[in-house]
Amino acid sequence: MKKLLKTILQIIAFIGIAQISDVIVQWAHLPISGSIVGIAITFALLQLKVIRVEWLESGSKWLIGEMLLFFIPAIVGIINYRSLVLHSGLWITITIICSTIAVMLCAGLVVQRLGRRNKEVVS
Amino acid sequence: MEGLFWLVCTIAVYWGAKRLYRRVPKVYLTPLLVTPVLIIALIEIGGVSFDTYDSGSGYLTKLVEPATIALAVTLYKHLDVLKKNAVAICSGVICGAVVSIVTSVEMSHLFGLGTAITDSLAPRSATTPIAIAVSRSIGGVPTITAVATMITGLLGLVMGPYLVKWFNIRSSVARGVLFGTSAHSAGISKALEYDAVSGSVAGIAMMLTAFITLAVAPWLMSWI
Structure with a gap:
């Protein structure tokens, strides 16, 4: 139960990073996608030891593991x-x-x- | 309310397809192929419009970006492998990205597809948001690019394992570059079925492909 809650919180954290990245891209008129900005931010935070890898690990595992599901609506389009x-x-x-x-x-x-x-x- | 039904329906069909694939791991039974086919059949039978379907299921599409960002964790964990193979990875991605643009354009010309379709197909190896941005800048139609990019991901996922087998691609790094360069996020999910190193290399390859397509496509298009 505790693990489930942790995973859900981490997924929400990733959604938050995605939203922030989109705002940055729009605000700075960057020619790249929000996901690339998001990867750069998250990677930098991990590399600079601002956040620990355990704080994001189980959420990251779930999101990547179920990635195919997120493409289904676009294909149905x-x-x-x-x-x-x-x-x-x-x-x-x-x-x-x-x-x-x-x-x-x-x-x-x-x-x-x-x-x-x-x-x-x-x- | 109907949107919510389709959201639940999509997740349920996906879950079933995934279980089926786990029991019978044949390439043509991949959930990315089986789920849309069944959903489209259901939509057609129910006479539902795509907008209705997407009003609920669209929430899933919103998770593509967080899932892509989650790759940063994989990247961080496999940094040493990436550093040690940096030259090989970059060379492979540059070759792949250029070949993708050139062959798409040449074949579209050969088949007499119009300029708009040709320009829309050129950036399809890049991840969807980048492909759309490039398409717009070279005169393509963003919606065609979006569909072509999805088909590329799907076909890459289906054909990749055969090419890996037939051409005996044994290194995890090479497999990662193969999937990440050709089939963006869909390729990453397939690469992860091999091992974690393949997956994180595929993530790197996808990002590099995006950058290279962004930088090279407009210039390359004026040559061919």
């Missing part, structure tokens, strides 16, 4: 683009499939190749 899907959907999908395969192979193989040469370190 595709029903608003019926005509686009009917007209160009097939070609758009083929483009995305081929391009994504190219990106994955390029990124993955470059890192694997470089890692092997430099004796990549994985803890």
Whole structure:
């Protein structure tokens, strides 16, 4: 019960950081998203030992673990683009499939190749 | 009130899909694919508009940002791995981000998709808010970009594990870059299924991809 309460409080803390980040982005007219500002702020606070990692850990674990759920409504939103899907959907999908395969192979193989040469370190 | 029903419904279907996936871990049964298909079917049967659906379920979308920020904790915990592999990670992400833009544009031209769609597809490897910002600046349609970015995440999630297997990508760092560069947050969730290092590297890769797309896309688009 205590653990559940702790997780909920930590999730609320992350929501708070997100809101603050959005305000900063709007106020300073930054060309980047609130999530990147939020990551930077949280990371800096952890790195500077202002906050301890235990204060955010279980909330972070839950949010990341259930991330897929948060994308569902956006995907369902595709029903608003019926005509686009009917007209160009097939070609758009083929483009995305081929391009994504190219990106994955390029990124993955470059890192694997470089890692092997430099004796990549994985803890 | 109806919105609340759809919120509960989405969570319930997701929960069921997740349990199914745990029992039968086939790629095509991934909750990110099964849940929207079932929800769309329910919406169609019920004759409900997306706005009604989103009035309740939209609260879930609001959690994407806090969840992304939560990656800072993962990042902090795996800082040493990232530092030691900084050159490899950066090289992989730069190659991936550039390939993403170039291949999207070239293939769209090949298939005769109009300029608006082409420009909308170019930044789709970046995380949604960045992709939309870039799309707007190069003349794309933000809504098409949003949908294309979601499809990219979904396809990346489904195809990634096969590519990892076929091309024998064994290093956690390489897997992380593969998923984070190509499929943003959706990729991170998949990378986390391998191990924590893959997940945090994927987080880094997603951020770098966002920065590079933001910096390079407008310039690259004037060349190709």
